[in-house]
Amino acid sequence: MKTIYVDNAATTAMSDTAIKAMTPYLKDVYGNPSSLHTVGQVAKEALEDARVRFARLINADPKEIYFTSGGSEADNQAIRSAAANGLKKGKKHIVSTAFEHHAVLHTLKKLEKEGFEVTYLDVGGKGLVTAEQVEKAIRPDTALVSVMYANNEIGTIQPIRQIGDACKRLGVVFHTDAVQAVGHIPVDVKADNIDMLAVSAHKFHGPKGVGALYCRRGIPLNSFIEGGAQERNRRAGTENIAGIVSMTAALEEACAHMSDNASKLTKLRDRLIDGLLKIPHSRLNGDRQMRLPANVNMCFEGIEGEGLLLYLDAEGICASSGSACTSGSLDPSHVLLAIGLPHEIAHGSLRISLSENNTDEDIDAILQAVPKVVAKLRNMSPVWEALENGAKAHLI
Numbered sequence: 001m002k003t004i005y006v007d008n009a010a011t012t013a014m015s016d017t018a019i020k021a022m023t024p025y026l027k028d029v030y031g032n033p034s035s036l037h038t039v040g041q042v043a044k045e046a047l048e049d050a051r052v053r054f055a056r057l058i059n060a061d062p063k064e065i066y067f068t069s070g071g072s073e074a075d076n077q078a079i080r081s082a083a084a085n086g087l088k089k090g091k092k093h094i095v096s097t098a099f100e101h102h103a104v105l106h107t108l109k110k111l112e113k114e115g116f117e118v119t120y121l122d123v124g125g126k127g128l129v130t131a132e133q134v135e136k137a138i139r140p141d142t143a144l145v146s147v148m149y150a151n152n153e154i155g156t157i158q159p160i161r162q163i164g165d166a167c168k169r170l171g172v173v174f175h176t177d178a179v180q181a182v183g184h185i186p187v188d189v190k191a192d193n194i195d196m197l198a199v200s201a202h203k204f205h206g207p208k209g210v211g212a213l214y215c216r217r218g219i220p221l222n223s224f225i226e227g228g229a230q231e232r233n234r235r236a237g238t239e240n241i242a243g244i245v246s247m248t249a250a251l252e253e254a255c256a257h258m259s260d261n262a263s264k265l266t267k268l269r270d271r272l273i274d275g276l277l278k279i280p281h282s283r284l285n286g287d288r289q290m291r292l293p294a295n296v297n298m299c300f301e302g303i304e305g306e307g308l309l310l311y312l313d314a315e316g317i318c319a320s321s322g323s324a325c326t327s328g329s330l331d332p333s334h335v336l337l338a339i340g341l342p343h344e345i346a347h348g349s350l351r352i353s354l355s356e357n358n359t360d361e362d363i364d365a366i367l368q369a370v371p372k373v374v375a376k377l378r379n380m381s382p383v384w385e386a387l388e389n390g391a392k393a394h395l396i
């Protein structure tokens with residue numbers, strides 16, 4: 001049976017380009033860039049070449065790029081650093097949203113325990129914040145605004161340029177978790193007025209365990225990992241040269257094909273959404289227009305997302321449910337709750353995140369399998385029975 005992988009918001013398969021770019025740095029160019037001899041200096045050159053090329057792809061200066069172990073580390077460092085530097089000026093307030101990735105949310109929760117006050121903006125039923133909301137929430141003691149570029153569960157794209165403008169005007173540091181955006185939609189840190197931005201390679205067909213933090217010149221950046229003087233004293237640890245070179249090659253490829261990929265994906269996505277909406281008592285989560293080209297997120301009333309996933313997996317379809325909590329508890333997704341869905345609806349969610357490797361045949365197979373599995377689960381569900389015999393009212 002063919003595997004249909006549609007969980008690309010969780011991670012992607014590495015591209016041939018990314019694997020090819022990485023190989024010499026696993027084998028021949030093994031030097032430590034901090035070594036003064038030739039073997040080290042060859043590695044150093046590769047590192048700095050990657051930095052120049054990487055920076056160009058988001059319109060940054062190479063000196064504004066700090067390579068990290070991934071998106072989570074970049075988010076943690078950006079937020080921690082902005083908070084610590086705000087605190088020095090007596091600023092203890094942060095503005096963010098209710099549906100950030102846990103790399104941001106859990107860092108903010110910790111800062112709250114340490115005495116910071118965080119305003120979590122309402123993302124409304126469509127999963128979008130506005131620049132006006134951000135502007136209204138900013139106070140004289142606001143140290144940081146952190147709003148994600150695009151949401152990893154429901155795919156909604158935030159008005160980052162307008163938020164960046166507002167932050168610039170009001171003199172507040174602006175961080176964005178752009179892990180789902182970079183490589184997928186155009187990101188320009190200068191035009192968007194972004195001060196700090198997190199990237200992760202494995203979301204655009206690069207390797208896992210490598211990412212980057214962009215930090216605008218003039219914005220102080222504290223080190224998060226102590227040790228050597230790598231990354232201009234901001235990130236200790238011998239650099240992951242193979243990963244960094246590979247990430248850069250993957251991003252170059254993603255950016256070169258971005259508009260072609262986006263139009264192909266948008267077609268697949270829209271066919272999938274229209275087909276899945278034909279299932280009775282289903283809904284699309286997140287705004288339909290301001291949406292990543294590869295994201296579909298649906299809820300089906302009367303079923304559990306986990307059951308849906310397991311049955312789809314048995315049919316060779318690897319998708320995701322926003323409702324499963326990694327801790328094993330049955331808490332529904334904080335993102336679906338943030339857009340106002342009641343618990344019982346949020347539990348029945350399905351996220352399908354496509355990549356350019358997916359085909360029309362994949363969409364056909366998904367459109368065959370999902371209605372069948374939803375019907376099967378509903379037949380076994382006492383909740384569905386109650387909905388159908390009128391003992392409970394339908395919510396969608």
Ligand SMILES: *Cc1c(COP(=O)(O)O)cnc(C)c1O
Binds near residue numbers: 009010179
């Ligand atoms: C995947 C993801 C991260 C975490 O990136 P890692 O490289 O896996 O640490 C952070 N934010 C968003 C929005 C993501 O999708």
